Amino acid sequence: MASNLKILLHSRPAGAPTAGNFQLEFAPVPVPAPGQLLLRTLYLSLDPYMRGRMSDAPSYAAPVALGEVMGGGTIARVEASLHPGFGEGDLVLAYGGWQSYALSDGAGLTKLDPALDPPSLALGILGMPGFTAYMGLLEIGQPKAGETVVVAAASGAVGSVVGQIAKLKGCRVVGIAGGPRKCGYVVEELGFDACIDHRAGDLPQRLARACPDGIDVYFENVGGAVFDAVLPLLNVQARVPVCGLIAHYNDTTLPPGPDRLGLLPRAILTRRIKMQGFIIFDDFGPRFGEFQQAMGDWVRAGKIKYREDLVEGLENAPAAFIGLLQGANFGKLVVRVSH
Amino acid sequence: MASNLKILLHSRPAGAPTAGNFQLEFAPVPVPAPGQLLLRTLYLSLDPYMRGRMSDAPSYAAPVALGEVMGGGTIARVEASLHPGFGEGDLVLAYGGWQSYALSDGAGLTKLDPALDPPSLALGILGMPGFTAYMGLLEIGQPKAGETVVVAAASGAVGSVVGQIAKLKGCRVVGIAGGPRKCGYVVEELGFDACIDHRAGDLPQRLARACPDGIDVYFENVGGAVFDAVLPLLNVQARVPVCGLIAHYNDTTLPPGPDRLGLLPRAILTRRIKMQGFIIFDDFGPRFGEFQQAMGDWVRAGKIKYREDLVEGLENAPAAFIGLLQGANFGKLVVRVSH
Numbered sequence: 216m217a218s219n220l221k222i223l224l225h226s227r228p229a230g231a232p233t234a235g236n237f238q239l240e241f242a243p244v245p246v247p248a249p250g251q252l253l254l255r256t257l258y259l260s261l262d263p264y265m266r267g268r269m270s271d272a273p274s275y276a277a278p279v280a281l282g283e284v285m286g287g288g289t290i291a292r293v294e295a296s297l298h299p300g301f302g303e304g305d306l307v308l309a310y311g312g313w314q315s316y317a318l319s320d321g322a323g324l325t326k327l328d329p330a331l332d333p334p335s336l337a338l339g340i341l342g343m344p345g346f347t348a349y350m351g352l353l354e355i356g357q358p359k360a361g362e363t364v365v366v367a368a369a370s371g372a373v374g375s376v377v378g379q380i381a382k383l384k385g386c387r388v389v390g391i392a393g394g395p396r397k398c399g400y401v402v403e404e405l406g407f408d409a410c411i412d413h414r415a416g417d418l419p420q421r422l423a424r425a426c427p428d429g430i431d432v433y434f435e436n437v438g439g440a441v442f443d444a445v446l447p448l449l450n451v452q453a454r455v456p457v458c459g460l461i462a463h464y465n466d467t468t469l470p471p472g473p474d475r476l477g478l479l480p481r482a483i484l485t486r487r488i489k490m491q492g493f494i495i496f497d498d499f500g501p502r503f504g505e506f507q508q509a510m511g512d513w514v515r516a517g518k519i520k521y522r523e524d525l526v527e528g529l530e531n532a533p534a535a536f537i538g539l540l541q542g543a544n545f546g547k548l549v550v551r552v553s554h
Numbered sequence: 555m556a557s558n559l560k561i562l563l564h565s566r567p568a569g570a571p572t573a574g575n576f577q578l579e580f581a582p583v584p585v586p587a588p589g590q591l592l593l594r595t596l597y598l599s600l601d602p603y604m605r606g607r608m609s610d611a612p613s614y615a616a617p618v619a620l621g622e623v624m625g626g627g628t629i630a631r632v633e634a635s636l637h638p639g640f641g642e643g644d645l646v647l648a649y650g651g652w653q654s655y656a657l658s659d660g661a662g663l664t665k666l667d668p669a670l671d672p673p674s675l676a677l678g679i680l681g682m683p684g685f686t687a688y689m690g691l692l693e694i695g696q697p698k699a700g701e702t703v704v705v706a707a708a709s710g711a712v713g714s715v716v717g718q719i720a721k722l723k724g725c726r727v728v729g730i731a732g733g734p735r736k737c738g739y740v741v742e743e744l745g746f747d748a749c750i751d752h753r754a755g756d757l758p759q760r761l762a763r764a765c766p767d768g769i770d771v772y773f774e775n776v777g778g779a780v781f782d783a784v785l786p787l788l789n790v791q792a793r794v795p796v797c798g799l800i801a802h803y804n805d806t807t808l809p810p811g812p813d814r815l816g817l818l819p820r821a822i823l824t825r826r827i828k829m830q831g832f833i834i835f836d837d838f839g840p841r842f843g844e845f846q847q848a849m850g851d852w853v854r855a856g857k858i859k860y861r862e863d864l865v866e867g868l869e870n871a872p873a874a875f876i877g878l879l880q881g882a883n884f885g886k887l888v889v890r891v892s893h
Contacts (some may be wrong), residue, residue, distance in 0.1 A: 267824075275790070275824045438819055451614070452837075457823045463816050472811015477802050479818050480777055484796045484831040485606075485614045491830075492823040498791075 219244050220529050222313035224279045228269055231465040231540065236269065237285070237533040245318050252298045254291035254309055254317045256552040259529065260338035261287065261536050261544075262372070266464040275494050285313035285532075288343060289552075290327065290334045301326075308337050313532055315552050333523075339372055339547035340514060340521045343495060346506045347458055348376035350499040352434060353384075355456035355491050360385030362431035365422070365448075367441050369410055370397040370522070372547035373458060377434045378407050379519045386432075389425045391418075391441055393542040400545075405520055419444040429453075438462045446479070449488055457492040464540060522546030558583050559868050561652035563618045567608055570804040570879060575608065576624070576872040584657050591637045593630035593648055593656045595891040598868065599677035600626065600875050600883075601711070602775075605803040614833050624652035624871075627682060628891075629666070629673045640665075647676050652871055654891050672862075678711050678886035679853060679860045682834060685845045686797055687715035689838040691773060692723075694795035694830050699724030701770035704761070704787075706780050708749055709736040709861070711886035712797060716773045717746050718858045725771075728764045730757075730780055732881040739884075744859055758783040768792075777801045785818070788827055796831040803879060861885030 218241045225238035247253045264276075268286060271278045279286055289311035293301050298321045301307070308325040311317035327337055339345060351373075358364050364381040368374040369390025378388045378401070390401040390410035398410035409425040411418060422444045429450040435442065439462030449455070482488060493499070513519040524546040526535040532550045539548050557580045564577035586592045603615075607625060610617045618625055628650035632640050637660045640646070647664040650656035666676055678684060690712075697703050703720040707713040708729025717727045717740070729740040729749035737749040748764040750757060761783045768789040774781065778801030788794070821827060832838070852858040863885040865874040871889045878887050 273824070275826070435819065438816055442819065457819055460816070460819055460823055463820060466816070469812035469814060469816070472813050473808035474811050475808060475813050475815040476818060477777055477799070477805070477808070479815060480774065480781065480796055480799055480829070480831075481802060483829055484774075484799055485612070487614070487831045487833055487837060489828065489830040490819070490822055491828040492819075492826040494826055498826060 217244050217316075218242065219314055219316040221284050221315075222529065222532055223282055224269060224285055226281065227271060227278075228266075228465070230467045232266065232269060232533075232537050234533050234537070239530060244316050247295055247297045247318055249297045251318050251320055252296040252301050253294045254289070254307065254311055254319055255294045256289045256291050256311050256315050256317065256529070257306075257554070258290040258335040258338060259287050259311075259313060259532060259550040259552050260289065260343070261526075261532060261539055261548040261550060262344070263459055263461045263464065263539060265536065266461075266540060275497075286310065287312050288338055289317070290337055291317070306331075306334055308342065313529065315529055335523060335525070335549045335551075336514075336521070338549055339523060340376060340519065341507060341510055344372035344547060345376050345510050346499070346503060347495040348373045348434075349380060349506045349510060350495060350502065351456040351458050351493055352377045352380050352432070354499065355489075355493060356432040356434060356454050358384050358386050358432050361387070363387045363389065363426050363428055363450075364432040364434065365389045365391065365426065365430045365445060366407075366434045367391045367437035367445075368459075368461065368542075369401045369405075369407065370545060371436065374434065374436055375401070375405055375522065375546070376519065379405055381432070382406050383513070383518060387428075389422070391422070391437070397545060400522070404522075413441055419447070423448055432456075434458060436461060446482055449482065449486055451486050453486065453488045455488060455490040457490060461540065524548045526550045528552075556583050556655075557581065558653055558655040560623050560654075561868065561871055562621055563608060563624055565620065566610060566617075567605075567804070569806045571605065571608060571872075571876050573872055573876070578869060583655050586634055586636045586657055588636045590657050590659055591635040591640050592633045593628070593646065593650050593658055594633045595628045595630050595650050595654050595656065595868070596645075596893070597629040597674040597677060598626050598650075598652060598871060598889040598891050599628070599682070600865075600871060600878055600887040600889060601683070602798055602800045602803065602878060604875065605800075605879060614836075625649060626651050627677055628656070629676055630656070645670075645673055647681065652868065654868055674862060674864070674888045674890075675853075675860070677888055678862060679715060679858065680846060680849055683711035683886060684715050684849050685838070685842060686834040687712045687773075688719060688845045688849060689834060689841065690795040690797050690832055691716045691719050691771070693838065694828075694832060695771040695773060695793045697723050697725050697771050700726070702726045702728065702765050702767055702789075703771040703773070704728045704730065704765065704769045704784060705746075705773045706730045706776035706784075707798075707800065707881075708740045708744075708746065709884060710775065713773065713775055714740070714744055714861065714885070715858065718744055720771070721745055722852070722857060726767075728761070730761070730776070736884060739861070743861075752780055758786070762787055771795075773797060775800060785821055788821065788825055790825050792825065792827045794827060794829040796829060800879065863887045865889045867891075
């Protein structure tokens with residue numbers, strides 16, 4: 216008989232998460248009460264923001280409580296329904312978390328087209344990461360044809376989409392990624408104009424050479440040494456959508472001095488830069504339909520490409536997530552939980 | 555016979571400017587050629603941005619060359635005209651610099667209403683500083699009724715106007731200024747809800763008490779310890795127009811560590827903050843007429859008040875400017891060059 220594998224937050228990480236921060240638990244498959252439905256998880260999305268939920272430092276979302284199931288977006292199949300709006304076999308986008316079964320009262324579920332192939336697209340290019348790329352670039356970044364757009368984490372779920380949209384808008388697009396394989400993919404498959412390997416040393420000089428006209432839009436996913444290389448190159452009236460700072464998520468202390476905090480407002484002032492953070496559904500939720508239409512058209516027309524890094528088995532989610540924070544994934548990281 | 559007193563940039567400051575960085579020179583009053591006019595300076599505006607022009611570090615404007623007249627906005631009377639567009643006695647807004655006479659070919663001059671009393675208003679509330687306050691607050695800050703707006707350098711030429719406009723828009727307005735006299739003026743005369751004396755110690759705690767609902771708009775004129783106190787209080791979706799950083803203009807080295815540079819993007823991300831620099835005429839020049847109309851109405855109706863710190867005699871401009879960078883002025887600093 217089936218049981219429910221749950222991955223719980225066992226302890227809060229100090230620095231990089233380890234396997235010991237997670238606890239695997241087998242529980243009985245829950246039984247829906249009237250008004251509820253039982254979801255069987257097919258795919259679990261692993262995303263960098265989850266690192267923040269493991270900590271109890273103040274952030275934009277409440278932390279996962281110790282002993283609770285790790286949260287996460289999922290594609291699920293309705294196994295049993297006592298809810299009038301859903302029937303057995305329905306495919307839904309949910310926030311079911313790191314577990315193989317979940318109960319739901321229907322709130323926050325989105326029914327998916329059964330023709331969506333693979334359905335995990337709804338966790339990537341047609342879901343939160345794609346929406347993040349679309350709105351962050353177009354609404355905050357405001358790219359104009361001929362401008363130079365730089366994208367960090369360029370082979371990732373968000374960065375790969377940012378760069379391809381910027382190309383569609385007529386921009387010169389320079390990616391930054393880790394390692395020659397990712398950089399090759401970004402240029403040859405995704406069509407970026409250049410991609411700089413941040414692991415190959417000399418990043419500031421190589422980035423400057425790839426951006427002879429400076430940088431008009433920098434889509435920030437990373438921070439750290441990548442931002443240090445970008446900052447001197449930002450042009451007058453540059454726009455910097457701040458989407459993520461993965462280089463910092465495992466930080467436990469500040470780096471040694473001098474204290475450069477004042478340099479950033481100074482650059483913002485003298486070069487009239489706009490830097491703006493956003494949380495996709497909080498800031499742009501009502502425009503999800505518009506995004507789905509536009510992105511669906513681009514994907515169907517082959518104008519935007521997509522790479523998924525599929526991990527088999529929920530039990531492998533902790534290791535895959537730990538790797539994600541180190542850049543070990545290649546493409547949108549998704550766990551197949553069941554077939 | 556009259557001679558032309560010119561104040562030249564003699565050397566570039568290392569840190570705070572000193573009297574030795576300026577050189578006074580008497581020259582003959584220049585004679586206009588055909589197409590030119592001779593301007594007699596009535597008032598010279600002294601503004602913090604001039605510190606940047608004394609340095610040759612990269613900034614938003616070219617530096618003043620060594621041995622050249624210091625630049626600056628002026629109110630002038632046309633003494634002689636060989637230009638068809640101007641006649642003797644016309645009152646104009648010019649960029650005549652730190653000298654008692656200047657030649658002009660008419661470019662960039664704005665004729666002023668002779669009824670403007672005093673004409674130096676055109677250097678302050680009805681000129682560049684007022685325009686800076688108006689656009690920076692309303693366009694970048696986007697204040698909404700009920701929100702908390704914090705203004706640094708609150709008794710100054712820009713800050714005093716920012717706070718009064720924010721009050722007109724229904725905001726709670728908290729100023730930060732140096733010393734009890736300025737703070738008293740800001741609350742009692744200008745109508746701010748509170749004003750914190752940044753010289754009285756314990757700024758972070760006192761600012762937090764004055765902003766029980768956090769900060770929605772911070773109009774940045776200062777930087778340094780004031781920004782350090784503001785940053786933890788910025789609310790989700792706060793807006794930070796960056797207009798000036800007077801606390802840093804005399805910096806020669808970075809402060810000791812740790813390096814807090816990464817904290818600012820992190821705050822921008824997790825609290826979805828927008829931080830945006832601007833240079834008023836570069837970014838908003840075409841809207842100067844709209845500003846003049848609105849501000850003129852407010853000033854005539856007594857809704858916006860104005861304080862000028864008038865220094866007599868061009869020879870006193872260097873000392874007054876050095877004091878401006880230390881907060882010694884009280885209100886818009888203007889030099890009366892001639893009657």
